[in-house]
Amino acid sequence: MSYTGNMALFSTVGQATTSALVFAVTAASLALAVVNVLVFRTQARKYRELLRGFGDENAEGRPGRILIPLYVASTLVAAFVTVWLYVADPHVL
Amino acid sequence: MNASPDHGERLVFITDEHWIKFVVPVTVEILLFGTSMLLFAFAGLSAHHSAWLSRMSLVTAALVFWISHHWFFMHLLSESLDRIIITNRRLLRLRYRLLFDEDILEISFEKMKTVDAVKEGLLQNILRYGTLVFESKLAAVKLVKHPNRVARIIQESMAAE
Numbered sequence A: 001m002s003y004t005g006n007m008a009l010f011s012t013v014g015q016a017t018t019s020a021l022v023f024a025v026t027a028a029s030l031a032l033a034v035v036n037v038l039v040f041r042t043q044a045r046k047y048r049e050l051l052r053g054f055g056d057e058n059a060e061g062r063p064g065r066i067l068i069p070l071y072v073a074s075t076l077v078a079a080f081v082t083v084w085l086y087v088a089d090p091h092v093l
Numbered sequence B: 001m002n003a004s005p006d007h008g009e010r011l012v013f014i015t016d017e018h019w020i021k022f023v024v025p026v027t028v029e030i031l032l033f034g035t036s037m038l039l040f041a042f043a044g045l046s047a048h049h050s051a052w053l054s055r056m057s058l059v060t061a062a063l064v065f066w067i068s069h070h071w072f073f074m075h076l077l078s079e080s081l082d083r084i085i086i087t088n089r090r091l092l093r094l095r096y097r098l099l100f101d102e103d104i105l106e107i108s109f110e111k112m113k114t115v116d117a118v119k120e121g122l123l124q125n126i127l128r129y130g131t132l133v134f135e136s137k138l139a140a141v142k143l144v145k146h147p148n149r150v151a152r153i154i155q156e157s158m159a160a161e
Helices: A013-051 A067-088 B019-045 B053-083 B121-127 B147-159
Strands: B011-015 B083-086 B090-097 B101-108 B116-117 B129-133 B141-143
Touching: A013 A067, A013 B090, A013 B141, A067 B053, A067 B116, B019 B147, B053 B090, B053 B116, B053 B129, B083 B147, B101 B141, B116 B147, B121 B129, B141 B147
Parallel strands: none
Antiparallel strands: B011 B083, B083 B090, B090 B101, B116 B129, B129 B141
């Protein structure tokens, strides 16, 4: 495996378009992950309030306590790997 | 749908849906993830032969990967919030779909006086899940774990009120 670092990401129109698409999709994915986590936490809070309304505050633990860290971590790792593979072009294959 | 503990309503039982609901999403995610990895590999292999084909494959692989990744986790997060809540006066089936949908089914024991637990087919009987059917199919709650036990809890709540 050799590292030849392809830094001519915008050298041609095709290359520039591909670069823009890759970076845009990665950025959109990170943003979507943030939105999903915020929406989930809002709905989980509504759910806990519903249970408190029945007088039972301990009926349910924290939903998503494993899923959210897993989701965030996998999104960050995938984004890093995607961008690194594209920018560094390590010729792994 | 406000709870009313001051009027004697109390939580009797709470459960989530059966894990069988995750089988299809996990299978689809595995297939899509595998497809995206194959496309990534193809993008790498074709880089020296055809630049545009490699780029197309790379972008397609990234799109397939990210769409399947987010869809899968949104599905898991949504399903993790689904609950079946039984109080002494009603049954609530909560169903959330992140960003898209929120569905709360409420079955009052004042209006529904009978409940049946139905397990259809080999899979439901082996895995012990089924459907709660109220008043001869006026309302139904699917994917209930141990439906006979839950039906008994509901019948006791109905009888007590």
